[in-house]
Amino acid sequence: MKRGKAWAWFIMFLGVLYFFLPLVATFIFSLKARLGELSFQAYANIFNSPQFLYNFGASVIWAVLTIIVGILLLVPTAFVIRLRVPQFRSPVEFITLLPFVIPPIVYVFGLVRTYSQPPLLIVNSPFLLIAGYTILSMPYMYRSVDTGLRSIDVRTLTEAAQSLGAGWGTILFSVILPNIRTAILSGAFLSFAIVIGELILAQYLVKPAFAPYMAYVMEQKAFEPAAMAIVSFALTWIAMGIIQMVGRGRGIQVGGGH
Amino acid sequence: MTHLSLSNISKQFANNTVVQDFNLEVDKGEFVSFLGPSGCGKTTTLRMIAGFEVPTTGTVTLEGKDITNKAPNQRNVGMVFKAYALFPNMTVAQNIGFGLKVRRENKETIQATVNEMLALIHLEQRGDSYPYQLSGGQQQRVALARALANHPEVLLLDEPLSALDAKIRVQLRAEIRAIQKKLGITAIYVTHDQEEALSISDRIVVMYEGKIEQVGSPFEIYNFPQTAFVAGFVGTLNTTTAEVVDPAAHLLQIDGVQLQAAEGLEDKQRGDKVTIAIRPERFNFVAVEKKANILDCKIENITFLGSVVRIQVAVGSNRFYMDTFNNPFLALPKIGDADQVTCSREAVLVLRQ
Numbered sequence: 132m133k134r135g136k137a138w139a140w141f142i143m144f145l146g147v148l149y150f151f152l153p154l155v156a157t158f159i160f161s162l163k164a165r166l167g168e169l170s171f172q173a174y175a176n177i178f179n180s181p182q183f184l185y186n187f188g189a190s191v192i193w194a195v196l197t198i199i200v201g202i203l204l205l206v207p208t209a210f211v212i213r214l215r216v217p218q219f220r221s222p223v224e225f226i227t228l229l230p231f232v233i234p235p236i237v238y239v240f241g242l243v244r245t246y247s248q249p250p251l252l253i254v255n256s257p258f259l260l261i262a263g264y265t266i267l268s269m270p271y272m273y274r275s276v277d278t279g280l281r282s283i284d285v286r287t288l289t290e291a292a293q294s295l296g297a298g299w300g301t302i303l304f305s306v307i308l309p310n311i312r313t314a315i316l317s318g319a320f321l322s323f324a325i326v327i328g329e330l331i332l333a334q335y336l337v338k339p340a341f342a343p344y345m346a347y348v349m350e351q352k353a354f355e356p357a358a359m360a361i362v363s364f365a366l367t368w369i370a371m372g373i374i375q376m377v378g379r380g381r382g383i384q385v386g387g388g389h
Numbered sequence: 390m391t392h393l394s395l396s397n398i399s400k401q402f403a404n405n406t407v408v409q410d411f412n413l414e415v416d417k418g419e420f421v422s423f424l425g426p427s428g429c430g431k432t433t434t435l436r437m438i439a440g441f442e443v444p445t446t447g448t449v450t451l452e453g454k455d456i457t458n459k460a461p462n463q464r465n466v467g468m469v470f471k472a473y474a475l476f477p478n479m480t481v482a483q484n485i486g487f488g489l490k491v492r493r494e495n496k497e498t499i500q501a502t503v504n505e506m507l508a509l510i511h512l513e514q515r516g517d518s519y520p521y522q523l524s525g526g527q528q529q530r531v532a533l534a535r536a537l538a539n540h541p542e543v544l545l546l547d548e549p550l551s552a553l554d555a556k557i558r559v560q561l562r563a564e565i566r567a568i569q570k571k572l573g574i575t576a577i578y579v580t581h582d583q584e585e586a587l588s589i590s591d592r593i594v595v596m597y598e599g600k601i602e603q604v605g606s607p608f609e610i611y612n613f614p615q616t617a618f619v620a621g622f623v624g625t626l627n628t629t630t631a632e633v634v635d636p637a638a639h640l641l642q643i644d645g646v647q648l649q650a651a652e653g654l655e656d657k658q659r660g661d662k663v664t665i666a667i668r669p670e671r672f673n674f675v676a677v678e679k680k681a682n683i684l685d686c687k688i689e690n691i692t693f694l695g696s697v698v699r700i701q702v703a704v705g706s707n708r709f710y711m712d713t714f715n716n717p718f719l720a721l722p723k724i725g726d727a728d729q730v731t732c733s734r735e736a737v738l739v740l741r742q
Contacts, residue, residue: 284472290441291474291532293461295488295539305487309478 154364161357173358186344193340194326197264198319201272204265206315209276210307213285227273230266235331239263243335254336263332268322275321279314320370327363392417392575393543398447400433407433408599420569422578422586425596426622431579435545438577440464451542467536468545471552473528475520481531482516488539506534509568526557533565537572544569544576550585562589583623587611595619617740620666627669627709633661641665644705649681653739664740669699671736672711675729682734688726702730
């Protein structure tokens with residue numbers, strides 16, 4: 132028994148080592164911008180760089196817009212499918228998973244080919260980038276929302292609200308959305324992480340974004356890309372932490388169960 | 390005066406007819422229960438009144454207005470669900486005031502109505518609680534208050550007590566009935582629990598396979614079931630097939646023993662087969678000399694059911710139950726004894742085929 136426990140700890144230690152060793156190595160490397168001492172010089176350099184702030188700011192804007200479009204598109208879709216056309220659930224789930232099996236490079240090539248000629252000449256529009264990001268983050272957003280809807284009795288809550296005189300807007304915004312708030316936040320933060328780290332779409336649609344800038348800097352400098360990797364990693368973890376914190380709030384409860 | 394009317398209602402899902410030829414008129418302030426086994430169409434009928442299902446044929450009329458195709462949120466019909474369906478993100482007070490807020494009532498009116506409803510369900514101190522902080526019984530009371538806060542024309546209750554334990558169920562059904570009487574609201578109550586329907590209703594609609602089997606007061610439904618299904622579903626009943634001997638004299642025969650009914654053979658011929666039913670509590674052991682309805686029997690089993698003792702007797706090839714009130718001085722027969730049981734002519738019910 133004791134031996135088994137020791138093995139378990141050993142395996143866990145190996146796992147931690149596997150995940151954190153590259154991270155620690157990158158972090159230490161990012162601190163070596165000044166010769167002979169450890170410093171946050173590389174971090175200072177990137178945060179003082181107008182290009183970094185411009186590209187990172189652009190990515191944040193893309194991410195926020197992607198989240199808004201994703202919520203507006205996928206929450207009503209998942210709601211209607213669950214309530215009215217449950218037979219469409221499997222095909223829609225399949226469609227939402229397509230971004231996992233279609234490589235972004237194929238996808239972006241299709242976008243460029245389709246939208247770079249009349250009548251849909253919108254390849255330069257940021258809307259195409261947002262649409263692209265929405266598709267790429269769709270598996271995460273849809274799954275999160277669907278899981279949230281599964282945790283509440285959508286049909287009965289909807290009917291209860293209807294019997295009290297509520298229309299669809301009130302039902303969606305006052306009853307359904309507040310009860311899947313945690314799930315929507317999960318989807319939102321995952322979408323945020325996807326957009327911040329996405330390289331190919333922004334690069335091929337020639338739009339400012341964090342990941343292409345990071346790739347560009349990697350070709351020019353040594354320590355700053357490592358610092359940026361740590362920053363993007365930290366941002367992702369902060370996003371996850373917020374999901375956890377929000378998720379620990381008041382639980383969803385229907386029909387006497389929690 | 391007819392308040393709610395359902396005329397020639399039927400409902401089909403694909404090729405499956407779940408409700409057919411349903412006709413019912415409900416008076417204002419009446420408490421009507423739909424009683425039947427699972428899948429008999431009672432909840433579907435209720436949902437057609439609420440507007441969640443549209444009838445395939447027929448009309449639903451409320452206060453003389455046809456509401457058959459009106460959206461659920463346009464009907465002013467309150468509904469209490471089996472699973473409570475309280476909004477988890479809202480407090481008890483917010484749940485109760487939801488319908489009023491939707492109707493854009495002013496804050497003072499909402500607050501006053503919420504307080505009135507909280508007092509009605511005896512939860513004055515729990516207005517700020519969230520549903521998950523309440524027991525099942527409390528949650529269902531809040532659901533009732535929420536449905537009533539809008540002052541609906543009709544209150545619909547879809548098996549509201551089925552998720553609660555037995556003791557709370559009995560207590561809450563009395564509360565529901567008291568509140569309904571106090572407010573004088575028309576109520577339709579769906580249940581598969583015959584005791585619940587018998588104890589709470591002005592009238593019961595017994596349903597089976599999408600059709601109405603019988604409509605009547607609890608007294609009529611229990612004492613004068615018209616069909617074999619009602620007889621078998623409501624209470625315990627002895628049923629058997631008998632042969633008509635003399636329709637004019639209401640004489641029947643089972644296993645060569647003659648039995649007299651009070652009515653029900655008017656349209657029968659000698660030799661016809663009919664189904665008869667006798668409630669267990671209508672049987673007695675023969676104590677004094679009687680001329681009719683004396684059945685020789687053998688005691689087969691005796692079961693104590695608390696206030697009642699149920700005795701199973703064999704009459705020819707038939708097995709009948711006989712109920713007698715329990716008391717400490719009751720002289721019970723022994724299993725295997727031969728005896729005689731009897732019942733009045735009125736106790737022999739000839740069921741509609």
